[in-house]
Amino acid sequence: MRHTLDIGRNAFSKGLPAHGVELADDLERLVQLHGAETIAAVIVEPMSGSAGVVLPPKGYLEKLRATADKYGILLIFDEVITGFGRLGTPFAVDYFGVLPDLVTTAKGLTNGAVPMGAVFASWKVYDGLMVGPENAIELFHGYTYSGHPVACAAGLATLEIYEEEGLLTRAAELAVYWQDALHSLAGLPAVVDIRNLGLVGAIELAPRDGAPGTRAYDIFVDCFNKGLLIRVTGDIIALSPPLIIEKDQIDTLVSTLADALKRAA
Ligand SMILES: Cc1ncc(COP(=O)(O)O)c(C=O)c1O
Structure with missing residues (x-):
């Protein structure tokens, strides 16, 4: 089945997509x-x-x-x-x-x-x-x-x-902080969408012309060298931090990622 529906991607939506x-x-x-x-x-x-x-x-x-x-x-x-x-x-x-x-x-x-x-x-x-x-x-x-x-x-x-x-519900306490931190990346080079739910997040990047996946991979290597392990799926950076993460660690994570995004522009 093929869809042309936009279900909230490329919309920087916070929370569940309203349509789709x-x-x-x-x-x-x-x-x-x-x-x-x-x-x-x-x-x-x-x-x-x-x-x-x-x-x-x-x-x-x-x-x-x-x-x-x-x-x-x-x-x-x-x-x-x-x-x-x-x-x-x-x-x-x-x-x-x-x-x-x-x-x-x-x-x-x-x-x-x-x-x-x-x-x-x-x-x-x-x-x-x-x-x-x-x-x-x-x-x-x-x-x-x-x-x-x-x-x-x-x-x-x-x-x-x-x-x-209390770790099975701790993500709920951090969800808004996490959301705001992730969405602070909007506007950085090549960022076309940001999605979040609980303590999960994704930053979707525009692929480089003729070289899909390379931008996210470069960011993956850059972050790894700075001590941050992220996961990439194509040109989507997926984040799923430990449930014990603290707010200052979220700040470090996001600023490390922001620097890497700027370098990969
Ligand atoms: C959503 C999802 N389902 C299933 C699996 C496979 O799980 P397992 O390797 O434990 O069978 C994975 C593995 O990454 C997954 O992410």
Whole structure:
């Protein structure tokens, strides 16, 4: 499907784009094209982090939920990035108030220190799988390293720290400061959009003629040499600082980035 809709990119918008909810109509179109019986599930990042921090238009997730319900399709949220406090709520499910049938998680589960993932299932899915005999294994699935003791220890320790230090909601306290700091970069060379949500941000750059990605890469190397690790996706700089970041560290991050943006002009 092709879209020419502007959903808030190149608009320096703060918060969720007000328009673009029509993007969710693609699910309805796919149902009409292929038949609902051929679609088991629709999986989305509730906030598309890996594609360069693309925020969902207002009402988009609600519309996906309604269409999935209408046709008996499961809705899955990939919360590998948004899970565990990134948006200022424990999960994006809490932030958006939309309840999927399954949630996938990983990174924040162990603070990224030890490999581990987890899937949360609704009772509907759970009950649907609990139809075997009494002696059948609950929610039967298995991997060589399922429930690995080291990963479980890291996961439990991380959850304890989240609770003790209030980290699952700390991003909400910093969100406005973070937003203002990031948007102070508007007007610097090649910056065409700035997006933010919770403690996530993106600075989208105009690509250099005939050399897409090189501007952001140069900035990545420059920042790295100055002690700041950023992530780039094409010409989009994506930022996802630690949940323990302090305001003065946000200032350092943004001023280091501002200097690098000026040098890469
Ligand atoms: C949004 C998102 N989903 C899924 C994954 C893959 O997670 P894993 O490597 O833990 O399977 C990543 C990895 O970066 C991700 O960013």
